[in-house]
Every structure is written in structure tokens, then in C-alpha cells.
Amino acid sequence: MVATIQQLIVLCDCSLCRNQGNDGQYSDYLHLDLHFLPKSLGMTITLEARDIKKNYGEVLAVDGVNFSVREGICFGLLGPNGAGKTTTVEIIEGVTAATSGEVFYYGEVAGSRFRQEAGIQFQNTALQDNITVRETVEMFRALYQRQANINDIVEQCSLGDLLDRDNRKLSGGQRQRLLLAVALVNRPRIVFLDEPTTGLDPQARRNFWDLVKSIRTDGATILLTTHYMDEAQVLCDEIAIMDAGKIIAQGSPDALLRKQYDGLIIELPISDLTDDLSGIEHTVHENLGIIEVITTDVSDSLQRLTPHVSNLNQIKIRQPNLEDLFLDLTGHSLRV
Amino acid sequence: MLQRIYAIFQARNREFIRDKGTLAWNLILPVALMFGLSFAFSNDRDAYTVGVLQAATEIETAAHPFLQTSYINFVAYEDFDLAMRKVARHQLDLLVEFGSEPKYWINSDSPKGYFVEIALLHAGSDTEASIDKQEITGDAVSYADWLLPGILGMNMMFSCLFGVGYVVVRYRKNGFLKRLSATPLTSLEFIIAQVASRLVLTLVITCFIYMGTHILLGTRMDGSYFTLFLIAVVGAISLVSLGLVVSARVTSEELAGGLLNLINWPMMMLSGVWFSLEGAPEAVRMAANIFPLTHVLNSARAVMLDGASLADVTPSLLALTAISIVFFAIGAKIFRWSQD
Numbered sequence: 001m002v003a004t005i006q007q008l009i010v011l012c013d014c015s016l017c018r019n020q021g022n023d024g025q026y027s028d029y030l031h032l033d034l035h036f037l038p039k040s041l042g043m044t045i046t047l048e049a050r051d052i053k054k055n056y057g058e059v060l061a062v063d064g065v066n067f068s069v070r071e072g073i074c075f076g077l078l079g080p081n082g083a084g085k086t087t088t089v090e091i092i093e094g095v096t097a098a099t100s101g102e103v104f105y106y107g108e109v110a111g112s113r114f115r116q117e118a119g120i121q122f123q124n125t126a127l128q129d130n131i132t133v134r135e136t137v138e139m140f141r142a143l144y145q146r147q148a149n150i151n152d153i154v155e156q157c158s159l160g161d162l163l164d165r166d167n168r169k170l171s172g173g174q175r176q177r178l179l180l181a182v183a184l185v186n187r188p189r190i191v192f193l194d195e196p197t198t199g200l201d202p203q204a205r206r207n208f209w210d211l212v213k214s215i216r217t218d219g220a221t222i223l224l225t226t227h228y229m230d231e232a233q234v235l236c237d238e239i240a241i242m243d244a245g246k247i248i249a250q251g252s253p254d255a256l257l258r259k260q261y262d263g264l265i266i267e268l269p270i271s272d273l274t275d276d277l278s279g280i281e282h283t284v285h286e287n288l289g290i291i292e293v294i295t296t297d298v299s300d301s302l303q304r305l306t307p308h309v310s311n312l313n314q315i316k317i318r319q320p321n322l323e324d325l326f327l328d329l330t331g332h333s334l335r336v
Numbered sequence: 337m338l339q340r341i342y343a344i345f346q347a348r349n350r351e352f353i354r355d356k357g358t359l360a361w362n363l364i365l366p367v368a369l370m371f372g373l374s375f376a377f378s379n380d381r382d383a384y385t386v387g388v389l390q391a392a393t394e395i396e397t398a399a400h401p402f403l404q405t406s407y408i409n410f411v412a413y414e415d416f417d418l419a420m421r422k423v424a425r426h427q428l429d430l431l432v433e434f435g436s437e438p439k440y441w442i443n444s445d446s447p448k449g450y451f452v453e454i455a456l457l458h459a460g461s462d463t464e465a466s467i468d469k470q471e472i473t474g475d476a477v478s479y480a481d482w483l484l485p486g487i488l489g490m491n492m493m494f495s496c497l498f499g500v501g502y503v504v505v506r507y508r509k510n511g512f513l514k515r516l517s518a519t520p521l522t523s524l525e526f527i528i529a530q531v532a533s534r535l536v537l538t539l540v541i542t543c544f545i546y547m548g549t550h551i552l553l554g555t556r557m558d559g560s561y562f563t564l565f566l567i568a569v570v571g572a573i574s575l576v577s578l579g580l581v582v583s584a585r586v587t588s589e590e591l592a593g594g595l596l597n598l599i600n601w602p603m604m605m606l607s608g609v610w611f612s613l614e615g616a617p618e619a620v621r622m623a624a625n626i627f628p629l630t631h632v633l634n635s636a637r638a639v640m641l642d643g644a645s646l647a648d649v650t651p652s653l654l655a656l657t658a659i660s661i662v663f664f665a666i667g668a669k670i671f672r673w674s675q676d
Binding site: 135139140145182 | 339340342343344346347348350351354355507510511512514515516517518519520521673674
């Protein structure tokens with residue numbers, strides 16, 4: 001079945017579209033095709049957040065967040081520190097109360113069924129002291145009606161050699177694998193991963209990515225929050241970028257990049273410029289000493305740039321990535 | 337539900353038992369205290385104590401010159417049987433009654449009773465009224481006999497209050513409770529598991545300490561072991577429930593420690609751990625009754641030293657049960673998983 005974006009918008013049953021009144025006024029959002037794949041096209045919505053708000057006193061941490069997550073995908077929630085990602089996810093998980101708004105799980109208000117079927121890995125979780133890896137997994141497993149086979153979890157998370165080790169004696173990567181195993185003890189239909197690779201070395205991060213991919217292959221829906229744009233690009237089918245408590249962009253990474261960037265990026269150091277680039281549209285990253293030129297015609301742009309550059313060896317040509325998008329949407333300034 | 341409670345119960349037990357330092361401290365401290373204090377006070381009480389049979393709580397010193405004697409602690413008793421038991425156990429050196437027919441009761445095996453009797457007869461030598469002497473017998477209750485319930489109760493109090501209060505706050509602060517809150521486990525199931533775990537651990541430790549000191553020091557046990565165990569069970573539940581109230585919402589270990597000490601110290605000083613409150617002002621003795629430990633110690637001593645039956649200690653057990661229900665209900669009602 002082939003449907004145009006306009007048709008999909010009309011068919012879309014997601015909360016965001018309903019909240020926007022289906023009148024085509026989506027200017028505040030970069031709403032793209034993947035988001036609008038609706039139930040009517042055979043795509044089941046696993047999770048839906050409707051107009052979630054959270055106040056901490058005077059501070060509005062989450063400001064009317066809407067999104068839905070289709071079954072079987074990896075959905076990434078990205079944003080700078082303090083954007084409201086963790087608060088949003090914790091409201092959805094049911095561990096933090098929203099000031100207003102609702103969360104739906106397979107069309108029902110998230111409740112006991114959700115608790116039985118959700119697997120959660122928090123950003124920071126302490127485990128009990130003097131308890132082994134095996135005992136930790138067994139304890140959490142006993143809390144659920146749906147129970148995974150322990151051997152399968154152990155194998156999937158590569159915990160075989162660590163089963164009798166005290167929780168306190170695990171490395172960062174081993175600990176994250178244990179926390180993921182704990183999130184999988186109930187054969188979850190949806191898995192929440194809140195910045196799961198923060199603090200891990202590159203090797204451990206990539207091993208963890210393989211784990212996440214294997215969970216997705218097994219059919220679980222994943223909601224991932226992360227600071228790492230490369231992680232989101234590798235793992236996520238859809239992303240939503242949050243800033244100041246709001247979702248400012250939502251869709252598939254490729255679609256968002258296509259929407260934001262028309263072409264490739266040419267990078268060159270400011271120090272290699274012999275004069276200014278008047279007449280050439282460019283972006284300057286002053287803190288990095290880099291100039292970026294976005295172009296659909298690399299040859300033409302290079303011909304126009306060459307007279308202004310003293311050292312051509314430093315010029316780089318690359319595809320725009322999520323980090324570019326993230327920085328362009330949320331700004332480069334330090335968040336406090 | 338039971339499966340979830342058992343999982344948390346088992347994990348908490350493992351966590352405690354494998355913490356060798358804490359376990360050793362829970363066992364060694366009370367035993368060391370018991371041996372040390374028994375040795376230090378092996379000569380029993382230094383002061384002379386005399387019971388005065390009268391209805392009023394304040395001693396009427398004008399009733400007889402003996403009541404104005406220095407260095408003797410006079411304690412009013414309304415209950416004749418209780419006072420007689422104390423004379424028989426050498427806990428009172430003498431019991432006197434100055435009415436129309438003055439009398440005194442003395443344990444013929446009590447050395448201190450001998451000297452107090454001389455003081456009584458000397459003080460009354462100027463009066464015309466004669467005083468009738470009644471002799472009774474009975475073995476002495478040593479300080480170790482009297483102290484053992486106090487040490488056991490104190491250890492139980494620390495174990496229950498800190499074992500639940502401090503641990504739950506630590507779990508909340510480090511995010512473990514938040515992780516549990518994201519599972520199907522309910523707060524009531526978690527609380528039941530914590531109370532059950534601490535109850536079992538405390539009872540096992542208390543039994544171990546009791547058996548050790550009872551065998552090594554030959555302490556007195558005149559009542560039923562079953563009744564004593566029942567007191568320990570109900571007492572531990574009441575103390576654990578009290579710890580639960582403290583920990584239900586607190587998010588700082590420092591604050592929890594402060595609050596627990598605020599409860600511990602008055603209870604330790606006023607519940608009769610180290611010394612009897614007999615002779616203390618009525619208001620103090622009444623105030624002490626709000627503490628669960630007071631009921632635990634009074635009933636445990638009654639069983640161990642006086643052979644009290646289950647029926648005799650039922651009022652204390654009912655008081656402890658009521659305290660447990662109230663504290664547990666409050667703790668469960670105000671409990672919260674996270675720091676938000």
C-alpha cells in the first residue's frame with residue numbers, strides 16, 4: 001500500500017495529531033512520515049503519552065509532551081541535560097506522578113498490565129549489597145508473573161561467568177549488563193533504557209548496542225534515552241528531541257536529517273581562511289574554530305571556496321548526522 | 337503476592353547475614369555487655385531498698401521515724417503480692433507497713449535485710465508501738481538475672497529500629513526502592529517482607545544471645561519459654577513497626593539516624609533496660625508506658641523472674657499488639673518509594 005504523507009496525516013490516530021486538531025498546523029513540530037504510520041495501516045501503537053506536564057514548584061520540567069511509540073521499534077528520546085527526558089520517561093514508567101496528562105499502553109491507561117510487561121533500566125540504580133548476580137536476577141524475576149528463562153537472560157547478557165559474583169564487584173559494563181538482565185526478567189514487551197551506556201568505555205558501549213539490537217530482534221519495543229547521538233543513530237528507528245520540557249522534533253533519524261539538511265556538509269578550519277566568505281552561506285562554530293557549508297552541489301561549492309582557503313588538506317566533506325541536528329535544534333550554549 | 341514477598345524477604349536476609357561486621361556486632365555487643373555488667377555488678381545493688389505498703393504513691397515520712405533514715409531508698413507498694421515477691425527475690429531488703437498494727441517482712445537469707453532490720457528497730461526504739469516481724473525465704477535475683485531481659489530488649493530495639501528504619505531510608509536514597517516501584521511489587525508487600533525479615537533475624541539473634549548467656553551465666557527462668565517467645569515476637573513486631581514509621585518518608589540517612597536516636601535514647605533510659613523505675617516519679621513511670629520496650633521488659637521480667645503466666649502478661653501483649661497495629665498502619669499509609 002502506498003500512501004502520501006498527506007493521506008497518512010489524515011489517517012493518523014496519534015495523540016499529537018488529535019491534540020493539534022488535524023488541521024494541518026504542525027509548524028511547531030518537524031512531523032514526518034514515520035510518525036504518522038497509523039493503526040489503520042496495521043501498525044500497533046504500544047505506548048502513547050498524551051499531554052504530559054510536570055511541575056516542580058515553579059519549574060515546569062515537562063511541558064505538554066505528546067508522542068506515541070509503535071510496536072517493535074526502538075524509539076529514542078534525545079535532549080540536552082535538563083531537557084526533561086528522564087522526568088518524561090519516569091512518568092511513563094509510573095515511578096513519578098505527572099502533574100497532568102495520561103499514558104496509554106496498548107490503548108489502555110497504563111496500569112497493572114503495563115507493570116507486568118514493562119522492563120526498565122534506570123539511569124542510576126543501586127542494588128542490594130552482598131547479593132550475587134544470580135540472586136539479583138532471581139529476585140527480580142520472582143516479582144513478575146511472566147518470567148523469562150534465566151539461562152536465556154544470562155546468555156543474552158553474557159553474565160555466565162559473573163553469576164556468583166557480588167553486585168559490588170562488577171565493572172561498569174558488567175553492571176549495566178546486569179541491570180539490563182534485570183529489565184528482561186519478565187520477557188518484557190516494552191523495554192525502557194535510560195542513558196544505559198553513560199560512563200561506559202567505547203568497547204562496552206558497542207557490546208551494549210549489540211544487546212539492545214538483540215532485544216529488538218526478539219520483538220520487544222524499546223524506548224531509549226541517551227546523550228549519545230551516534231547511539232541514537234545506530235539503534236533508533238524513530239527519535240524525539242526534547243528541549244526545555246517540550247518535544248521540538250520527532251520522526252525517523254533519516255527523515256529528520258532530510259528535512260533539516262539539504263545536502264552534504266563541507267567543514268574547514270577558520271584559521272585556514274584567507275578572507276571572508278561573503279556570498280557563500282555558511283555556519284560558524286566558533287568554539288571549535290570550524291566553518292560549515294551545507295551544499296547540494298559539492299563540486300560547485302568547493303570551486304567557490306577554494307580561492308578563500310589557504311590549506312585545502314584540512315577540508316572535510318561529510319553527511320550531516322544527528323549530532324548536527326541536535327546542536328542546530330537545541331543550540332550550542334552550555335546548559336546550566 | 338506471597339512469591340513477591342518471599343523474594344524480597346529472602347534477599348534482605350541474605351544481605352544482612354552476609355554482612356559479617358553487622359552480624360558480629362549484633363551478636364557480640366549484647367553478650368559482651370551482659371558479661372561485663374554481670375562481672376562489674378556481681379556484688380549486686382549498693383543501696384538499701386525498702387518497700388512500704390501504703391495506698392499513696394508518695395512516702396509519708398511522718399508515719400514512722402524509720403522512713404526518715406538516710407541512705408535507704410523507700411518505695412511505695414500497693415500490691416502486697418508483688419512486694420512480697422520482691423522481698424523473696426532479694427529485690428527489696430525489707431517490706432514494712434505502718435498502720436494500726438505495724439509489721440515488717442524480711443527474707444531471712446538476705447544479708448542486707450539483716451542490716452536494714454537493725455536500722456528499723458533502732459529507729460523505732462523511741463516509739464511505744466511494737467512492730468510485728470514476719471520471715472519469708474527465697475533465692476536472690478542477681479543483677480545478671482535482672483539485666484538479661486534489658487540487654488535482650490535493648491538489642492532487639494536497636495536491631496528492629498535501625499534494621500528497618502535505616503535500611504529502608506538507604507534503599508530510598510540510593511534508588512533501589514525506585515527500581516522496585518517499577519515492578520509489580522506493591523508497597524504493602526515490600527513492607528511486609530521487610531518486617532518479616534527483620535522479625536525473623538531479630539528473633540534468631542535474640543534466641544542465640546539468650547541461650548548463650550542463660551547457659552554460661554546460669555540466669556534465672558521461672559516461667560514458660562513459650563510465653564517469653566511470644567513476648568519477643570509481639571515486642572519485635574511493635575518495634576519494627578515503629579522503625580517503619582520513621583523510615584516511611586525520610587530520604588536522608590542523617591535525619592533517619594537522628595530520629596531513631598530521638599526514639600532510642602528515651603526508650604533506653606525510661607523503659608527499665610539498666611535500672612528499675614521503681615521509686616521514680618509517677619509521671620515518669622506513666623510516660624514510660626507509651627514505649628513498647630517498657631511493656632516488653634516488664635512482661636519478660638515477670639515471666640523470667642516471677643514465673644508469670646500467659647494470662648498475667650496478656651495486658652502487656654495487648655498493649656504491644658495495639659502499638660504494632662497503629663504503627664504499622666501509619667507506616668504503610670505514609671510510605672513512599674522515591675525521594676520526589
